[in-house]
Amino acid sequence: MSILSRENRLGCVLLITALLMVPMLTGVWITTTTIASSNESVSVFMPPYDKCYSRTYKILGNADVTHRCEKNLGYIVTYSYAGFPLGGSSCEALQGLKFYIGNTKSLSFDIEFIYNGGTEVKGVGAFALTNKRCYIDIYSDDDYEDVIVKSIHPRLSWSSVLNQLVSMISFVDNPGKYTTEMIIDALYSRATRDQLYDALINGSETKHTHLCFNYTFPPGWHTIFSGFDIAASASYLSAHSVAVMIGQIKQITIYGIDPPDRPSIEGQHIADVGEPLEFCFNSSDKNGDNIRYKVDWGDGQTEPWTDFLPNNYRYTTSHCYSNSGEYHITVQVQDNDFDGSKIARHTIMIIDENVSINITPVRQKIYPNESFEIKVYADSGEFGINSVSTNLYYNQSVFRVKNYTIGNILESDFPLSPPYFSDANGHIFYEIKTIPSLPPFPPASGLILSIEFEVICGIAGSTHVIKCEGILKDEFFSSALINLTSNNAYIEILDITEPEYVYIELYPSWQTILPGESFTINASLYPNDNIAGVQFDLAFDSSKINANEIIIGDFFENYSSYFNAGNINNIKGTITGVYNVITTPGASAITPGTIATINFTANDYDGILYLNLSNIIIGGPEGSTVPIISRNAIIEISNPSDINKDERINILDLIIIGQHWSETGSPGWISADVNCDGMVNILDMILVGQHWTG
Numbered sequence: 001m002s003i004l005s006r007e008n009r010l011g012c013v014l015l016i017t018a019l020l021m022v023p024m025l026t027g028v029w030i031t032t033t034t035i036a037s038s039n040e041s042v043s044v045f046m047p048p049y050d051k052c053y054s055r056t057y058k059i060l061g062n063a064d065v066t067h068r069c070e071k072n073l074g075y076i077v078t079y080s081y082a083g084f085p086l087g088g089s090s091c092e093a094l095q096g097l098k099f100y101i102g103n104t105k106s107l108s109f110d111i112e113f114i115y116n117g118g119t120e121v122k123g124v125g126a127f128a129l130t131n132k133r134c135y136i137d138i139y140s141d142d143d144y145e146d147v148i149v150k151s152i153h154p155r156l157s158w159s160s161v162l163n164q165l166v167s168m169i170s171f172v173d174n175p176g177k178y179t180t181e182m183i184i185d186a187l188y189s190r191a192t193r194d195q196l197y198d199a200l201i202n203g204s205e206t207k208h209t210h211l212c213f214n215y216t217f218p219p220g221w222h223t224i225f226s227g228f229d230i231a232a233s234a235s236y237l238s239a240h241s242v243a244v245m246i247g248q249i250k251q252i253t254i255y256g257i258d259p260p261d262r263p264s265i266e267g268q269h270i271a272d273v274g275e276p277l278e279f280c281f282n283s284s285d286k287n288g289d290n291i292r293y294k295v296d297w298g299d300g301q302t303e304p305w306t307d308f309l310p311n312n313y314r315y316t317t318s319h320c321y322s323n324s325g326e327y328h329i330t331v332q333v334q335d336n337d338f339d340g341s342k343i344a345r346h347t348i349m350i351i352d353e354n355v356s357i358n359i360t361p362v363r364q365k366i367y368p369n370e371s372f373e374i375k376v377y378a379d380s381g382e383f384g385i386n387s388v389s390t391n392l393y394y395n396q397s398v399f400r401v402k403n404y405t406i407g408n409i410l411e412s413d414f415p416l417s418p419p420y421f422s423d424a425n426g427h428i429f430y431e432i433k434t435i436p437s438l439p440p441f442p443p444a445s446g447l448i449l450s451i452e453f454e455v456i457c458g459i460a461g462s463t464h465v466i467k468c469e470g471i472l473k474d475e476f477f478s479s480a481l482i483n484l485t486s487n488n489a490y491i492e493i494l495d496i497t498e499p500e501y502v503y504i505e506l507y508p509s510w511q512t513i514l515p516g517e518s519f520t521i522n523a524s525l526y527p528n529d530n531i532a533g534v535q536f537d538l539a540f541d542s543s544k545i546n547a548n549e550i551i552i553g554d555f556f557e558n559y560s561s562y563f564n565a566g567n568i569n570n571i572k573g574t575i576t577g578v579y580n581v582i583t584t585p586g587a588s589a590i591t592p593g594t595i596a597t598i599n600f601t602a603n604d605y606d607g608i609l610y611l612n613l614s615n616i617i618i619g620g621p622e623g624s625t626v627p628i629i630s631r632n633a634i635i636e637i638s639n640p641s642d643i644n645k646d647e648r649i650n651i652l653d654l655i656i657i658g659q660h661w662s663e664t665g666s667p668g669w670i671s672a673d674v675n676c677d678g679m680v681n682i683l684d685m686i687l688v689g690q691h692w693t694g
Contacts, residue, residue, distance in 0.1 A: 041258030041286035043339065045097055046251045047074035053225060054078075054093040061087035062234070069093040069227070074249040080128070082232040083240035090231035092133070095249045098223045099257065102289060102336025104216065108255040109134070111211040111226045115152075115247025119232070123239030127232070130245050132211045134226040149229070150211055152245075208250075226252065259339035260285040263293070263331050265346040273350055276640060276668040276676060277319050281331050281344075284312040289335035298327035301666045308336055320668030320676055321350040324383075355381040357390070357448075357470040358487050361592040363503060365492045365528045368455050371402060374489050376448045378409055380472050384441035386410070387433035387473040390448050394466045396426035398458045399491070407447030410434060433473075444472070458493035465490055494528070502527045502618050502626050504536065504595070506611055506633035515604045515639045515691065518548070521611060523578075523595045525555055530588035530620050534595050535579035537566075537615040542573035544605045544637065550578060553594030559584040565596070576615075588621045604691055606639040606647050641691040643671045649693045657684050 052069035054076070062083035069076045076093035101107075111134060119128035130152040211226065230243035260283045267279035281293050290308040293315045297303075299322075306315060321327060327348050333341040357378040366372050376390055388409055401423050410432055420431045430449050434441070448470070458464065466489040503526040513519050523536060534555070540547065550565040559582050566578035578596055582588065611633040618626050643653040660672040660680045668676035674684040 041256060043254050043257050043259070044251055045254070047095075047249070048072040049074055049095045049249070050098040050223070051096040052076075052094060053096060054227075055091065057090045061085050062240075063087040063089035063232070065089035065091045067091040067093045069095065071095060076227045076245070076247055076249065078228045078230045078243070078245045080230050080232040080243045081240070082126070082128075082234040082242075084123070084234050084236060086235050087240070088231070088233035090229070092227060092229040094133075094135070094225040094227035096223050096225045097252050098221060099254070100221050100338045101217045101219055101257070102338075103219050105256055105287075106214060106216040107257065108214050109212065109224070110253040110255075112250045112253070113209045113211070113228075113247055114206060114250050115209070115228070115245055116206055117243075117245040117247070118152075119230075119241065119243045121239075121241040123234065123236060125236035126234045126239040126241040128241040128243040129231055130243050131229040132209060132226070133229045134211055134213070134224055136215055136224055137222055152209060152228075224252075256287065257337050257339060258286050260289075260291050260333040260335050260341040262342040263333050263344045265329065265331060265344055267329075267346060268348060269346075270349045270351065271321070273322065273324050274320055274667065274676060276671065276673075277321075277348075278316060278671065279319065279329070279346075280314055280316045281333075282312070282314045283333040283341060285335045287335070287337075289337060291333050291335050294332050294334075296330045297321075297666070298329050299323070299666070301669065303665075303669075305334070318668060318670045318673075320666055320673075321348075322667060324350050324355060326350075355379065355383065355472065357468065357472075359392075359466070359468045359489045361489070361526065362487060362507075363490045363492070363526045364592075365494050365501070365503075365526070366455050367494045368458060371452055371454045372491065373450060373452050374466060375450045376407075376468055376470070377446065378448050378470055378472060379445040380443045382443055383472070385444050385472045386441040387431070388444065388448055388470065389429070389431040389473070390468060390470040392428040392430075392451070392466060392468050394426050394428070394453070395464050398455065398464050398493070399453045399466075400456050401428065401451060402454050403452040404430075405450040406432070407449055409444050409446040409448050411446070453491075455491075455493060460493055463490055463492045501629050502529065502531065503629050503631070504534070504613065504616060504618065505631035506538075506613065508633070509631060510634045510636070512636040512638055513602050515602055515606065515637055518599060518601045519635070521598050521600065521633055522553065523598070523613070524553075524592070525595055525618070526592045527590050527618075527626075529626055530590050531555075531618060531626070532588045532621040533579065533581035533617075533619045535577070535615070535617045536595070536613050537578070538575040538598070539612045539614060540573045540575075540600070541609045542570050543603065544607070544609045545600045545602050545635065546570045547575055548599040548601055550575065551597045551599070552580065553596050555591075555593035555595050556580055556582055556589055557593070559587045559589065563596075582621075586621065600635075602635075602637050604639075605637050606642045606649075607637060609635050609637070611635065639691055640671075640674050640676075641688045643674065643688070649688060649691045653688050654685060657688065 049071045052071040054067040054069045056065045056067060062085070064081045065079065067078045074095055076095065078091050078093050080089040080091055082088050113132055117130070119130055121128050131149050132152055133149045226249055228245040228247065230245055232241040232243045234240045263281045263283035265279060265281055268277055271277055281295070283291055285291055288311050291311060291313065292306045292308045294305045295303040295317065297319050301319070303317065309315065327350060329346040329348060330343050332343050357376065359374055359376050361374070364372050376392070378388060404421060422429045428451065468488065505524055507522045507524045511519055525531065525534060547568045547570060550568070552563040561580055561582050563580045564577060567576050569576070575598065580595055613630045613632055616628055616630055618628050620626055639649065641649050641653065643656045646652065657672045657680060660670060663670070663680045664678055665673070667673065667678045669678070672680045672684060674687045677683065
């Protein structure tokens with residue numbers, strides 16, 4: 001099929017307009033199609049667009065044409081005039097949108113125009129038209145196979161927007177009175193300013209129209225050019241015509257492409273410096289496209305885009321932080337159309353193992369109207385600080401603050417500012433800092449605050465939590481050393497008619513250690529009555545850990561006592577006959593403390609084990625037993641050589657190292673960096689070999 005160029009098509013129109021009065025455009029017309037349903041994936045594009053393009057054609061005779069476009073606001077302006085004899089002109093102004101398709105797709109488009117303008121003709125043989133059009137990947141005269149065109153052809157009306165232009169172009173009475181450039185300047189002076197947009201939005205003559213179609217694209221980059229196409233011609237005496245369109249490509253909606261969902265992030269919110277951390281990211285794409293992930297760890301380290309992975313793939317990776325502080329992890333997902341998801345964020349607090357804040361005692365049992373005391377301690381480790389603040393949250397309908405005592409944590413050669421204490425609506429805030437001076441500031445460790453509470457109400461048997469947070473800060477650098485979340489204090493309200501229980505527990509109740517690492521467990525006592533003696537046994541899995549020694553605790557430290565460290569049997573996995581008894585006549589203890597501290601060493605094992613108390617007897621000074629509640633402990637032994645976490649160390653773990661051979665990153669950024677030195681090499685293989693299970 002022969003496709004006429006624009007010049008030839010317009011020339012034909014000039015010759016046959018008087019006889020046929022038919023539309024000017026020839027070539028292949030693509031039927032417009034109803035747009036896809038709204039429940040399908042969709043992307044909406046608005047100005048600014050990627051590029052704009054406009055062009056002019058002139059035929060012989062009395063003809064003028066001018067056009068302009070502006071991509072940042074999406075404006076398009078076109079003007080064509082033709083007069084006797086045999087005048088003819090056409091032009092177009094287009095906005096270009098570029099997008100990428102990862103695989104062959106059939107897409108649906110809805111291009112929304114807002115515009116004002118139209119056509120006016122006078123005399124025999126005069127003709128004018130206005131079209132909305134869209135080119136697919138081309139804007140060439142030589143190929144009209146991929147162009148979608150639909151006529152607008154409204155009558156010209158300027159009552160709300162272009163009153164001034166009407167008087168200027170009064171071509172019926174006095175054609176040619178104003179030049180084309182004068183007319184287009186009047187148009188463009190509005191088209192490049194907010195007045196035009198206001199006129200288009202609010203004007204009574206403003207019109208909305210849509211160009212809708214479907215098209216199948218091969219993989220790769222593509223561009224559509226959409227806008228106005230106008231023409232005017234005149235072939236007889238006293239005939240002239242004009243076409244004017246001003247407007248905006250308001251938005252382009254594409255059905256069939258859509259960015260992936262915002263990814264989810266699974267991982268710890270608090271960890272230690274140098275601790276290998278594993279995070280899992282997950283996202284899905286409505287179109288079923290492959291996806292890829294990019295992670296910014298918030299510490300200056302960024303992972304590059306992954307390879308494209310199957311849709312809904314759970315991407316797991318590892319990272320180590322070398323400094324304490326608060327870090328904000330961000331992750332974004334792209335599909336294979338290069339559409340990016342919204343950014344997901346995850347905050348993690350990295351704590352130096354020597355930096356801590358804690359509240360003590362952890363657990364107390366109190367009767368109504370009784371008072372109790374809690375203390376808040378902090379330790380900045382090796383870091384110098386000059387400011388300490390703490391927040392405590394409690395139930396004000398159950399407790400009230402009776403008194404508080406300031407601690408000694410910042411006692412040094414630096415003078416202190418007056419401390420600040422407030423208590424309102426169940427929230428205590430306390431801050432103490434040195435008078436501003438030049439660093440370096442010394443590290444600080446000690447008591448922050450001691451608070452005396454009174455139980456004013458509460459249901460018997462109910463337990464209430466006092467939460468504690470703190471900030472240790474070097475204000476000279478205007479940055480927090482770290483935001484610390486303390487352990488909580490648990491206060492149980494007793495009923496006078498109920499027996500008084502004594503709590504004995506293994507603390508900490510959960511620990512994660514490495515194979516071969518030594519660790520300690522405290523057998524701690526929280527009494528609500530006078531205690532004169534305690535005994536217990538303990539069972540453990542000797543194939544996984546061995547007991548080393550048992551050391552006397554501080555529970556009876558203010559009295560003479562006799563301590564028996566018991567018998568350790570690392571074959572049966574038992575510790576038997578541990579006891580401590582006061583030998584000071586008439587004495588007893590009621591302050592929480594530790595009966596014994598037990599030191600263990602983990603074997604070459606990867607998994608979970610339990611420490612269980614048994615044969616517990618706790619007695620008062622009268623030689624009678626008291627009711628008890630006991631709590632056991634859990635130990636998790638995690639071997640970094642078990643890279644794939646299948647509880648065996650074998651060739652499958654070496655395969656993962658081989659897949660990341662010679663890669664570098666921050667220490668422990670992936671599980672293959674077994675020794676957390678920031679490099680995957682033979683040293684990591686050696687560690688796996690030393691823990692080989694087959």
